[in-house]
Amino acid sequence: MKIIVLVIGLGLIAFIGWWFFGKHATDEAAAAVANHHQVVDVEVKGGYSPEVVTLQRNVPATLNFTRKDASSCLDRVVFSDFGINQALPENQVESVEIDTSTPGEYQWACGMDMFHGKVIIK
Amino acid sequence: MTITKRFWVSLILSLPMLAEMILKPFGWMLPGGEYTMLGLTTIIMLVSAGPFIKSAWASFKKHHSNMDTLVAIGTATAYLYSIYAMLTKQPVFFESAAFVTTFVLLGQVFEARMRQNASSAVKKLVNLQAKDAEVFRDGQFIKLPVSKVVVGDLIKVRPGEKIAVDGEITTGSSTIDESMVTGESMPTKKIAGDAVVGATVNGSGTLTYKATKIGKDTMLAQIVELVKKAQNSHAPIQSLTDKVSAVFVPLVLIIAILTFLVWYELIGASVASSLIFAVSVVVIACPCALGLATPTALMVGTGRSAKMGILIKNGQVLEAVNDVKTVVFDKTGTITVGQPRVTNIIGDREKILQIAASLEQASEHPLAVAILNEAKQTQIDMMNVDRFEAVEGKGVRGEINGQMAFVGNDKLLENIRLTSELSRQFEKLQQQAKTVVVVGQADQVIGLIAIQDTPKKTSQAAVAALKNRGLKTVMLTGDNEQVAQSIANEVGIDQVIANVLPKDKANRFKALQAGGKVAFVGDGINDAPALSTADVGIAMGSGTDIAIESGGIVLVKNDLRDVDRALALSQKTFNRIKLNLFWAFIYNVLGIPVAAGALYFVGLTLSPELAGLAMAFSSLSVVTSSVMLNRTKISTTPLTES
Numbered sequence: 052m053k054i055i056v057l058v059i060g061l062g063l064i065a066f067i068g069w070w071f072f073g074k075h076a077t078d079e080a081a082a083a084v085a086n087h088h089q090v091v092d093v094e095v096k097g098g099y100s101p102e103v104v105t106l107q108r109n110v111p112a113t114l115n116f117t118r119k120d121a122s123s124c125l126d127r128v129v130f131s132d133f134g135i136n137q138a139l140p141e142n143q144v145e146s147v148e149i150d151t152s153t154p155g156e157y158q159w160a161c162g163m164d165m166f167h168g169k170v171i172i173k
Numbered sequence: 174m175t176i177t178k179r180f181w182v183s184l185i186l187s188l189p190m191l192a193e194m195i196l197k198p199f200g201w202m203l204p205g206g207e208y209t210m211l212g213l214t215t216i217i218m219l220v221s222a223g224p225f226i227k228s229a230w231a232s233f234k235k236h237h238s239n240m241d242t243l244v245a246i247g248t249a250t251a252y253l254y255s256i257y258a259m260l261t262k263q264p265v266f267f268e269s270a271a272f273v274t275t276f277v278l279l280g281q282v283f284e285a286r287m288r289q290n291a292s293s294a295v296k297k298l299v300n301l302q303a304k305d306a307e308v309f310r311d312g313q314f315i316k317l318p319v320s321k322v323v324v325g326d327l328i329k330v331r332p333g334e335k336i337a338v339d340g341e342i343t344t345g346s347s348t349i350d351e352s353m354v355t356g357e358s359m360p361t362k363k364i365a366g367d368a369v370v371g372a373t374v375n376g377s378g379t380l381t382y383k384a385t386k387i388g389k390d391t392m393l394a395q396i397v398e399l400v401k402k403a404q405n406s407h408a409p410i411q412s413l414t415d416k417v418s419a420v421f422v423p424l425v426l427i428i429a430i431l432t433f434l435v436w437y438e439l440i441g442a443s444v445a446s447s448l449i450f451a452v453s454v455v456v457i458a459c460p461c462a463l464g465l466a467t468p469t470a471l472m473v474g475t476g477r478s479a480k481m482g483i484l485i486k487n488g489q490v491l492e493a494v495n496d497v498k499t500v501v502f503d504k505t506g507t508i509t510v511g512q513p514r515v516t517n518i519i520g521d522r523e524k525i526l527q528i529a530a531s532l533e534q535a536s537e538h539p540l541a542v543a544i545l546n547e548a549k550q551t552q553i554d555m556m557n558v559d560r561f562e563a564v565e566g567k568g569v570r571g572e573i574n575g576q577m578a579f580v581g582n583d584k585l586l587e588n589i590r591l592t593s594e595l596s597r598q599f600e601k602l603q604q605q606a607k608t609v610v611v612v613g614q615a616d617q618v619i620g621l622i623a624i625q626d627t628p629k630k631t632s633q634a635a636v637a638a639l640k641n642r643g644l645k646t647v648m649l650t651g652d653n654e655q656v657a658q659s660i661a662n663e664v665g666i667d668q669v670i671a672n673v674l675p676k677d678k679a680n681r682f683k684a685l686q687a688g689g690k691v692a693f694v695g696d697g698i699n700d701a702p703a704l705s706t707a708d709v710g711i712a713m714g715s716g717t718d719i720a721i722e723s724g725g726i727v728l729v730k731n732d733l734r735d736v737d738r739a740l741a742l743s744q745k746t747f748n749r750i751k752l753n754l755f756w757a758f759i760y761n762v763l764g765i766p767v768a769a770g771a772l773y774f775v776g777l778t779l780s781p782e783l784a785g786l787a788m789a790f791s792s793l794s795v796v797t798s799s800v801m802l803n804r805t806k807i808s809t810t811p812l813t814e815s
């Protein structure tokens with residue numbers, strides 16, 4: 052019995068290590084441009100999908116966040132580079148306008164800095 | 174369902190189990206026993222803890238983990254094991270799952286409120302904005318919403334009303350309370366031609382002003398934008414917590430499994446007690462406290478300083494301020510008033526002023542402006558000047574009442590001699606680093622006027638406060654050594670670097686930076702390069718125009734003592750961040766081993782309920798500590814003018 056428990060325990064540890072620390076594909080998306088405006092819908096549920104958003108430079112951009120997760124961890128989205136700290140009421144579309152004038156990578160995070168996403172402006 | 178509702182559900186359903194826990198020694202048992210517990214806890218798990226589990230699962234699928242992962246695993250383990258224990262007739266611990274859920278939700282309810290509190294500064298600033306304005310349209314003043322005001326509109330402000338947008342007074346005069354925007358507590362007297370700032374409150378006079386800046390160009394809008402950015406910026410110290418929080422939750426899960434294995438395999442405890450230790454570990458760990466430590470303190474600190482008219486641009490600046498060893502000041506306009514003033518008149522005061530002012534009427538030379546201001550204050554009538562002539566680099570002359578008169582420096586004298594008394598005075602004034610001009614009439618010097626750019630009344634106190642802080646003070650100026658040194662002596666500056674050409678300022682800076690980080694205080698308009706070279710650039714606002722882009726710290730009001738306040742606030746905020754991080758780390762570093770049963774053999778263990786309570790309060794205490802920053806005393810220099 053003890054041997055079985057030990058094997059299961061160590062197996063779980065190995066699984067956790069692989070699942071959380073191993074390399075896994077992230078959900079990426081590029082914006083669709085229409086009428087000189089690009090829009091990306093981001094679903095907020097246990098993180099962000101997509102997690103990496105690619106935007107075109109100098110085209111006004113909107114990220115539409117929809118929180119489908121009750122966790123208070125995710126109740127805000129913070130773009131520290133743009134001074135944006137937007138509350139995300141549950142099940143409601145919240146638009147965040149992104150200034151695309153300077154190319155680069157800009158992180159966004161939840162209010163507690165636990166979940167992250169990234170905007171790449173090219 | 175909101176967090177608050179989920180909390181109430183789980184609290185009310187937990188109470189019967191709490192009652193049993195307390196009353197058990199007195200012989201009271203919960204009616205229905207384990208079945209009632211199962212029922213109550215099942216509802217709690219579905220209604221109150223359900224969202225934790227859903228969120229944890231959603232993030233698990235994305236290879237992420239967070240607080241919810243820990244809470245979900247902790248409560249679900251306790252709940253599921255209890256069902257198994259019930260079926261196999263072993264002791265259950267449903268109440269652990271119920272209590273942990275209640276405590277975690279309680280913590281979140283408080284925390285949400287506190288976080289709201291911490292971020293209230295921007296909302297308060299935005300609310301300062303006036304809603305409407307009385308605008309001159311089609312021949313009359315009509316009330317319009319502020320959004321309809323355009324640049325160039327004439328706006329009427331009655332006593333006690335708010336000024337809608339930035340502008341310039343065209344008619345009327347009043348005192349205006351600008352404290353909400355600049356932090357300046359004394360109302361400011363304003364007359365036609367003066368600038369007014371939107372969102373400030375008019376005193377007892379009625380004014381009409383022309384709108385010069387509207388919408389996001391107004392000072393208030395710019396301050397709001399800056400504070401928003403500052404509040405959400407990253408402090409470099411956070412990179413450590415970022416690294417920790419990325420691996421925190423999985424690591425805790427691994428520690429919990431190891432805890433179980435050690436108790437069960439090595440020490441030989443029962444499955445139930447080994448599991449309780451593991452659950453305690455999962456429940457006590459609190460990555461949120463780490464994540465909240467910096468942003469909440471940054472939010473409160475920058476918000477509070479904005480209220481005082483001190484705008485700290487971001488967390489990076491806040492952190493850099495802590496290592497500043499030297500404060501360098503620009504002279505003109507920063508330490509001094511920036512407008513030369515007449516300090517002494519030797520000879521017949523009125524006559525000398527009258528002649529000098531009449532001759533200088535048309536001049537815009539700073540020295541001439543000083544003389545004209547003095548004449549205006551003493552209410553002297555100007556006389557007509559004929560055959561006016563400017564002698565380049567020397568002065569001016571002309572005919573007044575048929576007599577030749579002149580005003581200028583000593584080079585203008587040529588073959589006129591000063592009396593020995595005047596010549597002695599001349600030298601004495603020069604030694605005091607004053608610029609001396611001679612005034613003459615009909616080939617005779619009748620008097621002297623000494624002009625000086627005087628230090629601001631607050632400069633001495635400001636410099637003293639910085640020295641109290643253990644900082645070295647330096648004055649950097651293009652002016653000559655004698656003038657610079659005398660002003661430095663007057664305000665107590667440690668070191669003077671005079672005769673510096675603008676292009677050499679950066680090099681001088683590098684030399685100073687060898688002795689530690691350097692802050693530069695300048696007016697933000699002429700000093701932009703120096704402000705950006707310094708480790709911390711502090712831009713002084715000049716009344717209504719704030720050069721927001723130029724400095725890491727922007728002082729809205731033109732008060733040098735705010736430099737000390739800005740440093741004090743930055744230090745306080747940064748220390749609070751460090752304190753928060755320290756507690757958040759220590760809490761986890763000590764809490765996890767205790768929860769794992771490391772102190773079992775000295776009789777100290779933590780039940781999952783207590784662990785849940787500790788966890789809820791650790792993040793709450795971090796946020797509370799940040800909000801308390803609003804109350805800490807900021808040591809400032811006494812307001813008495815010296």
